[in-house]
Every structure is written in structure tokens, then in C-alpha cells.
Amino acid sequence: MPRTSSRLTFAVLATGAGVFSMLQSLVAPALPTVQHALHTSQSTATWVMTAYLLSASVFTPILGRVGDLAGKKRTLVAVLVTVLAGCLIAALAPNIGVLIVARVVQGVGGALFPLSFGIIRDEFDASQVSGSISNLSAVIAAGGGVGMVAAGPIVSALDYRWLFWIPVAVVAVTVLIAVRYVPESPNRAQGQVSWLGAGLLSAWLVALLLPLSQATRWGWGSAKVLGLFAAAVVLFAVWLATEARSRNPLIDLRVMRLPAVWTTNAAALLFGAGMYAIWSFLPGFVQTPSAAGYGFGASVTESGLLMLPMLAAMFLSGVLSGRLGPRLGAKTLLTTGAAFGALACGFLTLWHDAQWQIAVVAGLFGLGIGLAFASMANLIVGSVPPEQTGAATGMNANIRTIGGSIGAALTSVLVTGRLQPSGLPYASGYTHGWALLAVLCLAAAGAALLVPVGRATGRTVGPVPAGAASAPARVR
Numbered sequence: 001m002p003r004t005s006s007r008l009t010f011a012v013l014a015t016g017a018g019v020f021s022m023l024q025s026l027v028a029p030a031l032p033t034v035q036h037a038l039h040t041s042q043s044t045a046t047w048v049m050t051a052y053l054l055s056a057s058v059f060t061p062i063l064g065r066v067g068d069l070a071g072k073k074r075t076l077v078a079v080l081v082t083v084l085a086g087c088l089i090a091a092l093a094p095n096i097g098v099l100i101v102a103r104v105v106q107g108v109g110g111a112l113f114p115l116s117f118g119i120i121r122d123e124f125d126a127s128q129v130s131g132s133i134s135n136l137s138a139v140i141a142a143g144g145g146v147g148m149v150a151a152g153p154i155v156s157a158l159d160y161r162w163l164f165w166i167p168v169a170v171v172a173v174t175v176l177i178a179v180r181y182v183p184e185s186p187n188r189a190q191g192q193v194s195w196l197g198a199g200l201l202s203a204w205l206v207a208l209l210l211p212l213s214q215a216t217r218w219g220w221g222s223a224k225v226l227g228l229f230a231a232a233v234v235l236f237a238v239w240l241a242t243e244a245r246s247r248n249p250l251i252d253l254r255v256m257r258l259p260a261v262w263t264t265n266a267a268a269l270l271f272g273a274g275m276y277a278i279w280s281f282l283p284g285f286v287q288t289p290s291a292a293g294y295g296f297g298a299s300v301t302e303s304g305l306l307m308l309p310m311l312a313a314m315f316l317s318g319v320l321s322g323r324l325g326p327r328l329g330a331k332t333l334l335t336t337g338a339a340f341g342a343l344a345c346g347f348l349t350l351w352h353d354a355q356w357q358i359a360v361v362a363g364l365f366g367l368g369i370g371l372a373f374a375s376m377a378n379l380i381v382g383s384v385p386p387e388q389t390g391a392a393t394g395m396n397a398n399i400r401t402i403g404g405s406i407g408a409a410l411t412s413v414l415v416t417g418r419l420q421p422s423g424l425p426y427a428s429g430y431t432h433g434w435a436l437l438a439v440l441c442l443a444a445a446g447a448a449l450l451v452p453v454g455r456a457t458g459r460t461v462g463p464v465p466a467g468a469a470s471a472p473a474r475v476r
Helices: 003-026 028-037 047-070 072-092 096-123 126-157 162-181 195-218 223-245 259-287 300-306 308-328 330-350 355-381 386-416 427-449
Strands: none
Touching: 003 028, 003 047, 003 072, 003 096, 003 126, 003 162, 028 047, 028 126, 028 300, 047 072, 047 096, 047 195, 047 386, 072 096, 072 162, 096 126, 096 355, 096 386, 126 162, 126 259, 126 300, 126 308, 126 355, 195 223, 195 386, 259 300, 259 330, 259 355, 259 386, 259 427, 300 308, 300 355, 308 330, 308 355, 330 355, 330 427, 355 386, 386 427
8 A cells, every 4th residue: 555645545544543541531521421321220230330341441452452462453443343333332222231231332432542553653754753653642632522512512413422422423434434545564473462461451340440430339448349450469469470471462561561651641541530530520610510619510511511621631632743743852741731731730729719720730731741742652552562562552541541440539539529419529529639630640751751761672572474564663
């Protein structure tokens, strides 16, 4: 396939990844509507989000590795078809059980991120790789913002089922174009999928993320929560031992130990904690009736509009990072992005009495998200061998999700730990939560400062396919 088609290839990758990112946040504002329409309880309705989170966490690194082995285009098309099926099932779901199953199927789309980054690295000219990864990261980041902004108007004007019918149409066209125009990447890893490693990875991720997402309802000291946390520790240790001894590990731990990789992943964990918590709690804060002593009584649509500065800033800074990266270096951009996040949360801790203050915070945090997403992806891609791109970027996305679950859980404890007689949180719960997120983002900036400068340590480790590029990249 000629290189002149790189724009069309990028458009396909960006559309698929953007739709998946949008599906992450598109449903959250509509959960009360879904609960009412399907005649279910609030606790059951939350599984619409939990099932999606768990599924994406499991499939992202596994299918990223499958793409490295079996071919990234082939795996990308299969994942897109699966997302299409999941959206169609969700749009037609007659009850909450079927909708939850549909969300599990949609979660397979998490693999679109590592597969897309791998195709860009394999297929695009070297001069285009960094900028294209930055632009794709901007689309991924903005996709979550589009979901928050668009959910209210779609549900108000149409019906909650159109949250899935619209992606059905978009993904169907994307599949057709991908089959015809996306090239198959030449770089393949040797070996086969370690299904034991995949099973253990899935087990410890579920054991960790499930209690984090359900602890506020089950109780932090409950037997279920403590038992699952203990199981997560044991399963994680067994997974590490299994992967270290495997000839064909699902995740090559030697790659994960590379200085540029583990420091970037540490920053991803901490920044993800702040980012997802802001996405989860800021809309609820502005929707709180002013009678509670804070909040603005905003509707779902109005709260989404207050997030517009975040959406615009995410996309703008993500695109600009592609031009700034060669001059300033990905490390500098990651540190700056995390610092913007800390500044935004610190501002929010002290000033949150007017809607313009919320808009400023949203814009600042959006700048941070755009810079951080693009730089993390570029640091990982530039530091690992080509045949490890899918697995490594998949784990980075997963670690960011794990951080998000931890941040949301900790913030929930602070926000809902003490409630007013009306059942609404006290203002102090939110301010303590914002302060915690500021600290987490500041810690992410500190982790980013540890990313090594100079020649990347991402040299090839272990066997590589014949003809695979193994020259170390340069990380700045």
C-alpha cells in the first residue's frame, strides 16, 4: 500500500479509537435515564459502567499482544467488528442484563489504542510517527470529552438508545474502510499467546478493579472487598512468576523494567487517578443544587457544556504536542501536562463558587490531558522494540485505567464519607477530594521527571523476527 494513504489510514484509526473513547464517558451521564427506562435499581445500573471497565482492562493488553503476533490490521478489524456488535446489542437491549453483556462486548475495543499506535509505528514514515501518535492521542483524549458533552443533548432530543445507534453507523463505515485501506503491518513478534499469562492477568485485574469500583456500596471493610484485594495480590505475584519463566510471555517483563517504560507507567498511574476522578466527580459537583451550599443545580446538558473548555483544550494541546515534541521532548511535555493537572485541581480546591471558575479548571485540566496522553504514548512507542509495541502501549493504557479506578475510589471515600441530612455530600468532601487529586497529579509530574533523557533504553530484548527494526529510539 503506498505511503500516500497514511492520511486515510490515520482517519480510520482515529475514528475507531475516538468512538471507543467516547463510549467510555457517553453512558455515564445517562445512567439515571437507563435505570428508569429498563426498570432496574441504581446499583444494578452502575454495572453498565463497571462491566465496560473490567472488559477493557482485560482485553486491552491481551489483544495488543495478539496484534503483535497475528497482525495488527487483522486484529484491528476483528476488534472493530466486535465493537460494532456490542453497540448493536446495546441499542436493542430489552433489559439491563443484555445491556451489561453488550458493554462487556464493547470493552473489547480497548485494544484499538495499542493496535492503532502499533500500525502508526510500523506503517508511517519515521518523520510522521511522533506527530501522528500525538494527534491520535488528542483524538482519544477528546473522545472522552465529546461523550460528556454530547450525552445530554442526545438523550434529550432522541433517546438513550441513540447513544449506541450513532456509534453503530460510524463503526460500520470504519470497518469497511479499514478492510480496504489499512495495510497489514510487517513487524511480527515470534511465539504464541500465553493463555495462562492472559488468564492470570485477567484474574488479578478483575480482582483489583472490581472492589475498587464497588467498595462504596459493599463497604471497604467487607469480606468481599478485602478478599478480592487479597486475591489480587496473590494472583499478581503468580502472574509475575509465570511471565518471568515463560518462553512466550504475554507481557515481556524485561521491557516493562526499561527505565523509560516504568517511569512513564508510574506517571500514567498517578495522572490517570486525577484525570478519571475529575471526569467522574466534576459533573456531579456542578449538578448539585445550590441549596447544598455549593454547586449550581445544572442539568446534564448544562454540566456537559461546562466541560467544553476541557474538550477544546484537550484536542488543541494534543495536536500541538506533535509539533512541540521534537523541540521540547516528550518528557518535558509529560511533566508539563501533569503540572497543569495539579494546578487545575489546586485552583478548584480554593475557588469553585462561580461557573467561570469551573470553566477555567476544565480548560487547564484539558491542556494537561492533551499533553500527557500524547507524550506517554510517544515515550512508550519510542522506547520498546517494534514487535512489543502493542503489548507495551496496551499495558500503559491499562495502568492509566487502574490509576483512574484508584483515584475515583479514593475521591468517592472523601466525597461521600459524610453526607448532609438531605443526602448530599458536604462541600468539604469535594474540596478534600480536589486537594488529593492535586497531590496525585503533582506526584505524576515528579514521576515524569524520572524519565531518562538521551538514548532510550528501549533496545531489543530477546528474540526478534527476521528483518524487524531493533535500533533504539531516542527519548527526550
